[in-house]
Amino acid sequence: MKQAENILSLIPQRPPFVMVDELLFCDESSTKTSFRIIQDNVLVFNGKLSEAGLMENIAQTAAAGTGYKANLDNIPVTVGYIGSVKNFEVFELPKIGDELVTEIKIENRVFDMTIISGTVKRNDELIAQCEMNIFISK
Amino acid sequence: MFKDSLYKITSQDHHDGVIDAVLEINKEDKIFTGHFPGHPVLPGASMLQIIKEVLEDTLKASFRLKKADQIKFLAISDPSVNNLLKLKLAYSITDDINLDVIANFSQSDICCKFKGSFVRLKS
Numbered sequence: 689m690k691q692a693e694n695i696l697s698l699i700p701q702r703p704p705f706v707m708v709d710e711l712l713f714c715d716e717s718s719t720k721t722s723f724r725i726i727q728d729n730v731l732v733f734n735g736k737l738s739e740a741g742l743m744e745n746i747a748q749t750a751a752a753g754t755g756y757k758a759n760l761d762n763i764p765v766t767v768g769y770i771g772s773v774k775n776f777e778v779f780e781l782p783k784i785g786d787e788l789v790t791e792i793k794i795e796n797r798v799f800d801m802t803i804i805s806g807t808v809k810r811n812d813e814l815i816a817q818c819e820m821n822i823f824i825s826k
Numbered sequence: 827m828f829k830d831s832l833y834k835i836t837s838q839d840h841h842d843g844v845i846d847a848v849l850e851i852n853k854e855d856k857i858f859t860g861h862f863p864g865h866p867v868l869p870g871a872s873m874l875q876i877i878k879e880v881l882e883d884t885l886k887a888s889f890r891l892k893k894a895d896q897i898k899f900l901a902i903s904d905p906s907v908n909n910l911l912k913l914k915l916a917y918s919i920t921d922d923i924n925l926d927v928i929a930n931f932s933q934s935d936i937c938c939k940f941k942g943s944f945v946r947l948k949s
Binding site for chain 2: 741
């Protein structure tokens with residue numbers, strides 16, 4: 689689907705704070721992205737993507753899905769904020785060169801709040817997961 | 827590390843498992859050009875990294891977040907409006923390698939609450 693150069697048409701974040709590369713899949717209830725860890729990433733420390741990077745990667749995967757649907761509906765991509773994160777488990781910090789595949793599922797929508805669950809995998813191996821409430825500003 | 831690029835610690839106190847720190851956020855840091863253009867907001871994710879760095883710096887050990895039971899972001903922190911952030915962090919050592927942490931960041935009001943556990947890494 690959308691490559692790195694136009695992932696920026698889907699999310700409000702801009703370099704150097706972009707934590708997704710490519711939109712792999714998107715439908716009404718789920719979104720999947722890929723992300724390769726590079727040395728220059730501002731959330732890479734000591735050769736590894738930080739917990740903060742994993743959390744942001746999940747949030748931006750949700751943002752890419754919201755942006756994809758906004759593009760289809762011809763409405764502008766809006767800024768979203770993380771309202772809360774629950775049960776964020778980190779099993780490992782991925783290294784430079786690793787390719788992550790992140791999937792979010794929309795669990796519920798309540799007014800401007802979207803409740804998602806997200807997983808980050810590397811070659812089918814679970815790296816991190818959480819539930820997240822994302823607030824879309826109007 | 828974000829320390830000395832995204833933020834500086836201007837004062838810090840540590841006793842009885844409680845760390846109180848005042849952080850000065852560098853509003854010129856490069857991350858604000860992307861989060862968001864023309865509208866700087868301290869990323870919630872960066873607060874998680876700050877908690878880890880303050881723990882590592884204070885306890886002279888390396889940690890990885892094992893699980894955050896809950897992180898709540900209650901207010902947006904715009905460093906161009908207010909670049910001082912207070913961190914209050916309480917930790918308890920549960921065994922050889924595990925650390926439970928409760929922390930909150932505040933400006934005029936609390937902007938982030940964190941509850942979770944870290945695991946100490948072998949150096």
